Amino acid sequence: MYNHQQAPIPHTELTGDMFETPSSTIAAEYRIRGEPNQLLKDPDIEEDVVYRITPESKITQSLLEICAKQFLSEYGAWSGMAALKAKCLPDGANNVLITAVARGRKHIGHCFVSQWIHMDRRIWWVTQLLVVNGYRSQKRATRMLRVLTEHYDIGKLASQTDYVGVISAHPYAICTVLRVFGRGIERLPSKPDWEKRWEDIAPLTPFPTPVCVYIMGTAPLKYLNTAKVLPGTLSARTNFYLDSRVAKEAVERIVHSMNRQIVEPWEWLFGNLEQGCEYVCGLSYRYDPEYTLVPKTCNALRSNRNHDDEGGVNTSTSSSSTYTDARTFFGDPSPSIPYADIDSYLFDVPFRCILEPSLSRVHANLVGTKRKRIHEAKELIAKQRSMLSIIMGGKPIPPCLREAYQVKTRRYPLPDHIKSWAAFTEYMFECFPNDINVTPRVLILQAIHFQELLDEHEKAGGNGGKKETKEEITRTMEPGEM
Numbered sequence: 509m510y511n512h513q514q515a516p517i518p519h520t521e522l523t524g525d526m527f528e529t530p531s532s533t534i535a536a537e538y539r540i541r542g543e544p545n546q547l548l549k550d551p552d553i554e555e556d557v558v559y560r561i562t563p564e565s566k567i568t569q570s571l572l573e574i575c576a577k578q579f580l581s582e583y584g585a586w587s588g589m590a591a592l593k594a595k596c597l598p599d600g601a602n603n604v605l606i607t608a609v610a611r612g613r614k615h616i617g618h619c620f621v622s623q624w625i626h627m628d629r630r631i632w633w634v635t636q637l638l639v640v641n642g643y644r645s646q647k648r649a650t651r652m653l654r655v656l657t658e659h660y661d662i663g664k665l666a667s668q669t670d671y672v673g674v675i676s677a678h679p680y681a682i683c684t685v686l687r688v689f690g691r692g693i694e695r696l697p698s699k700p701d702w703e704k705r706w707e708d709i710a711p712l713t714p715f716p717t718p719v720c721v722y723i724m725g726t727a728p729l730k731y732l733n734t735a736k737v738l739p740g741t742l743s744a745r746t747n748f749y750l751d752s753r754v755a756k757e758a759v760e761r762i763v764h765s766m767n768r769q770i771v772e773p774w775e776w777l778f779g780n781l782e783q784g785c786e787y788v789c790g791l792s793y794r795y796d797p798e799y800t801l802v803p804k805t806c807n808a809l810r811s812n813r814n815h816d817d818e819g820g821v822n823t824s825t826s827s828s829s830t831y832t833d834a835r836t837f838f839g840d841p842s843p844s845i846p847y848a849d850i851d852s853y854l855f856d857v858p859f860r861c862i863l864e865p866s867l868s869r870v871h872a873n874l875v876g877t878k879r880k881r882i883h884e885a886k887e888l889i890a891k892q893r894s895m896l897s898i899i900m901g902g903k904p905i906p907p908c909l910r911e912a913y914q915v916k917t918r919r920y921p922l923p924d925h926i927k928s929w930a931a932f933t934e935y936m937f938e939c940f941p942n943d944i945n946v947t948p949r950v951l952i953l954q955a956i957h958f959q960e961l962l963d964e965h966e967k968a969g970g971n972g973g974k975k976e977t978k979e980e981i982t983r984t985m986e987p988g989e990m
Contacts, residue, residue, distance in 0.1 A: 527661035530602040530623040530630065533563045536659055540651045551646045555610040559655045564603040571605065575618045578638055583750070596620035596635045600728035606652045608639070616643040619652040626726040632662060632793075633727065634674040637681050649681070653688040663689075663795035673723060673790040675732065677750045677781065679758040682789050689793045690714075693762060699775040700962075714777065715790040717742060723790055735786075742778045743785045755781050760898045768902030768928075772965035773958050775899065845960060847905075847953060848912035850878050854949045861945040861952070863889055885955035892955070900954040901930035903961070909953070929954055 528534055538559045542550040551557075562571070576592050597603045601622040608617035617639035623632045639648045656662065663670045672689045676682060683693050690696075690712040697706070697713060706713055715723070717737055724732045724744070735744040759776050766774045778787045854860050860879075865886040889896060904927050913922035913935075920939050926932055933950050940946050 527664060528659055529661060530632075532660070533565050535560065535562050535566050537561075538655050538658060540654060542647075552648075552651075555616075555643075557616070557648070558609050559651055560607045560609060561655055561659050562605045562607065564597055564605075567597070567603075567605050571607070574615050575605070575607075575620075575636075575638075578615065578618065578640060579636070582638060582641065595729060595731045596622070598622055598727075598729045600624060604656070606655050608643075608648050608652055610643070616640045617648050617652060619649070619656075621656060622727075622729065624726070624728055626723075629669045629671060630662070631671045631673065631723060631726065632656070633729070633732065634672075634676075634681075634685065635729065635731075637674070637676065637684070649684045650687055653684060657688065657795065663793045670793045671723060671790060672793045673720075673788070675724075675735065675744060675746065675786045675788050677748060677755055677786045679755055679762060679776075679778075679787070682778065682787050683762070685789055685791070686714075689791050691799070693766070694769075696777055698773065699777045699779070702777050712791055712793075714742065715792075720788050720790045724788070735788075737788060738782070738785065742788050743781055744788050745782075745785050747784050748786055749784055752781060752783060760895075763895060763898050764902050767899050771903075772961050773899050775895070780894070845881070845906070845908075845956065846878070847909040847956070850881065850956065851909065851912070851949065851953060853878050854882070854945070854952060855943075858945050861948040863948050863951070865890055881956050882952055884959065885952045888955040888959060889951055892958070893951075896951060896954055896958065897929070897933070900958055901933075902928055903957070905929055905932050906957060929957075 538561070539552075539557075540559060541552060572589065572592065575596075576589060579592075596605075597620070601624040603620065603622050606619040606621070607615055610616050618636070619634065619638070620636040621632055622635050623630060625631070634653070637649055637652070661668075662672075672685065674681060674685045686692055686696060695712065702713065706716055717740060720742065721737045724735060724737070727733045731746065735746045737744045759781075763774065763776050778789070781787065860882055863886050865883060892899070910922060910927075914924075915921065920935075922932075922935060926935050929950075936946050936950055
């Protein structure tokens with residue numbers, strides 16, 4: 509098992525009779541309410557929501573049937589009661605069901621968790637997390653997991669190591685686990701940073717692929733120990749098929765929101781989700797009495813649709829980030845890159861807008877030239893095409909490009925309120941309605957800006973250190989465990 513060498517999180521040693529052990533058969537009810545707020549009433553108060561924790565020995569057949577019907581209603585998939593028990597109530601584990609019950613005994617959500625021990629480490633795995641449509645986006649999933657931490661001694665024993673994990677096709681389910689057992693999505697490093705030095709970024713950063721593979725292999729659940737983690741990713745093939753557009757749209761909202769708040773490019777750590785696959789997230793958890801789940805500060809993480817889980821940004825002082833806050837960054841990061849000249853060149857020479865890198869390689873031999881930058885931008889676009897415009901959409905355009913389009917001699921001068929790449933892209937389509945090269949022109953400029961911001965981030969030390977190989981990571985395992 510993984511030898512956790514990260515800096516310890518402050519914790520409080522609690523006596524055994526204050527919290528239940530994983531094998532406890534005691535059931536309980538919790539009412540979790542938000543801080544009083546005259547502008548926003550806690551919906552749990554209005555609905556009188558109670559969170560019930562039920563150990564396996566007290567889970568009734570009728571309760572299982574309610575959960576099964578909810579899952580069938582939400583996903584249209586049903587493999588029978590035996591399959592539900594095999595996945596959510598496996599032999600060889602301490603299993604618990606957490607339910608959210610509103611007024612009138614209406615079940616509005618549930619969460620199954622299985623706990624087992626391997627090499628003296630306790631592993632807590634969220635096997636199913638669901639909030640009924642119409643009751644989402646109201647912290648119900650977060651509060652169900654919070655009940656787990658309030659009822660049991662998870663993360664509270666100094667002599668005990670606790671790992672928490674989840675496998676899910678829903679990005680917001682991942683965000684919920686990060687919110688309760690980590691420090692939220694805002695502490696999640698960008699994928700390149702995580703790949704280079706995952707241990708040094710934050711004490712609650714998701715485990716790398718080899719560690720996840722090992723932990724899942726110890727599970728008494730066939731669904732987990734037979735799942736194939738895709739090499740170099742935090743996703744596993746489980747043959748659970750869900751509309752991929754749901755996950756894609758959620759990731760795009762998360763990526764756009766994060767990139768609006770920081771200067772450097774931020775990439776979703778878990779990568780793209782293939783059909784029949786689910787995201788994998790594993791963390792080492794230690795209870796921190798100073799950490800509180802505070803209200804979100806960025807509504808852009810949500811859409812007008814309902815979702816299972818929270819993905820908001822925590823403004824707690826205990827969750828400070830190493831990122832550069834976009835709200836406090838006033839300098840011009842691009843005085844040396846002639847964005848306006850590059851844009852004019854692309855407009856005058858439409859052939860250069862062809863995004864195939866091989867067609868421009870012969871012209872890219874001079875360092876610092878426009879052609880060199882354009883060629884490198886095309887190579888970046890080839891790697892980032894699906895997410896580049898999402899990553900850059902919320903970031904402000906370079907000042908020199910803004911100034912070039914604000915000159916009064918233009919037919920449609922750039923309005924002052926247009927500041928981001930997303931808004932600038934719409935403006936460009938309006939200015940050049942018949943130009944088929946508007947999209948590649950903007951993508952090339954965005955890619956150049958992406959690389960510039962990334963270079964500045966690395967120079968500032970935000971991405972220092974060499975990239976760790978799989979062999980280096982596995983050396984932190986105990987001998988013979990891999």
